[in-house]
Amino acid sequence: NAGVTQTPKFQVLKTGQSMTLQCAQDMNHNSMYWYRQDPGMGLRLIYYSASEGTTDKGEVPNGYNVSRLNKREFSLRLESAAPSQTSVYFCASRDWGGAKNIQYFGAGTRLSVL
Amino acid sequence: QQQVKQSPQSLIVQKGGIPIINCAYENTAFDYFPWYQQFPGKGPALLIAIRPDVSEKKEGRFTISFNKSAKQFSLHIMDSQPGDSATYFCAASWEGGGADGLTFGKGTHLIIQP
Numbered sequence: 001n002a003g004v005t006q007t008p009k010f011q012v013l014k015t016g017q018s019m020t021l022q023c024a025q026d027m028n029h030n031s032m033y034w035y036r037q038d039p040g041m042g043l044r045l046i047y048y049s050a051s052e053g054t055t056d057k058g059e060v061p062n063g064y065n066v067s068r069l070n071k072r073e074f075s076l077r078l079e080s081a082a083p084s085q086t087s088v089y090f091c092a093s094r095d096w097g098g099a100k101n102i103q104y105f106g107a108g109t110r111l112s113v114l
Numbered sequence: 115q116q117q118v119k120q121s122p123q124s125l126i127v128q129k130g131g132i133p134i135i136n137c138a139y140e141n142t143a144f145d146y147f148p149w150y151q152q153f154p155g156k157g158p159a160l161l162i163a164i165r166p167d168v169s170e171k172k173e174g175r176f177t178i179s180f181n182k183s184a185k186q187f188s189l190h191i192m193d194s195q196p197g198d199s200a201t202y203f204c205a206a207s208w209e210g211g212g213a214d215g216l217t218f219g220k221g222t223h224l225i226i227q228p
Contacts, residue, residue, distance in 0.1 A: 004157070031213040040123070042203060042218040043158070050213030058215055090157050094213065101146055101209060103216060105157030 002026055006091050006106035013081045013113045021076040021109050023091030031094040032074040033103065034058075034066060036087040043090065049074055081113045117141050118206050120219025127194055128227050135189045135222045137204035142185070144206040148216070149178065149189050152201045161202070162189075194226045 007022045025032065030051045035043040035058075045058030049068040063085060065077045078085055088110050092103040119138045127133045139147075148163035164171045164178040164187065171178045175192040191198055201223050205216040 033215045035215070035218075040220055042120075042220040043216075044218070045215035048213060048215050056213075059217075092157075096213075101148075101163070101207075102160050105159065107155070107157050 004091055004093055004104050004106035006089075006109050008109060009107065010110045011112070013078075013111065015082060015113060017081050017113075018077070018079050019081065019111075020078075021089055021091075021111075022073070023075065023106060024073045025091075025093040025104070026072065027093060027095065027104065028071070029093035029095055029104075030071070031096065032068065033092040033094070034064075034074070034076045035090045035092065036060065037090060037108070038087050046076065046089075081111075083113045085111065086113045087111060117144075117217045118204060118219045120204050120222060122222060123220070124223040124225075126225045126227060129194060129196060131194055131226075133191050133194055133198075133224055133226070135202055135204070135224070136186065137188065137206075137219050138184075138186045139206050140185065141206070141208070141217075143208045144217075146207045146209050147178070147180065147187050148205050149176075150203045150205060150218075152203065152221075158203060191224075196226045196228050199224060199226050 004025045033048045034046040037043045047066040049055045052071045088108045092105045095102045149161045150158035151161040152158040162173045162176045177190040180187045204219040
């Protein structure tokens with residue numbers, strides 16, 4: 001049971017380049033999330049998907065797009081990377097129901113934009 | 115607008131001491147308050163959570179105290195150990211909001227000295 005898997009683990013981009021961060025979960029969860037973590041800023045929600053086929057903006061969506069490809073996969077795309085997007089990106093899925101409300105996080109993608 | 119304020123930013127405690135991390139929230143609609151623990155190079159993982167119908171919750175050496183009228187909650191770690199050294203995030207969400215993501219505090223870097 002792998003949980004939440006993110007690829008790649010590290011990436012260096014030049015300003016203006018594009019890339020897609022991949023995320024997959026094997027826990028059959030409906031809801032998935034993308035956060036970014038910056039020093040002293042905590043984790044901030046970029047986009048989320050309540051279920052397959054739906055996506056919604058979070059706190060900091062500008063410069064990003066997402067795709068919920070199927071129930072397992074939720075990708076984050078940077079169309080034209082900027083230095084301000086240098087960050088650690090975390091994907092999460094949520095186990096929700098009854099008394100449970102747990103978000104499970106991947107190990108993160110460390111992105112540098114030069 | 116920061117909806118969850120966390121303090122202190124960093125904390126150093128001797129082994130066996132009781133570190134206390136405090137959080138305050140603004141949105142009275144929040145009804146779920148988890149704490150996440152993050153080790154270097156890893157994603158956050160749920161440590162303990164509380165809902166506002168109780169004032170305290172204990173799980174092992176970890177205790178959440180909750181004060182609804184003051185809109186504050188805190189994490190206490192009893193008999194702290196060097197292995198507890200990590201970054202701790204408080205968070206909040208409105209479960210009635212469906213799949214909305216968590217709103218995180220900025221984090222506390224905790225060091226337990228041997």
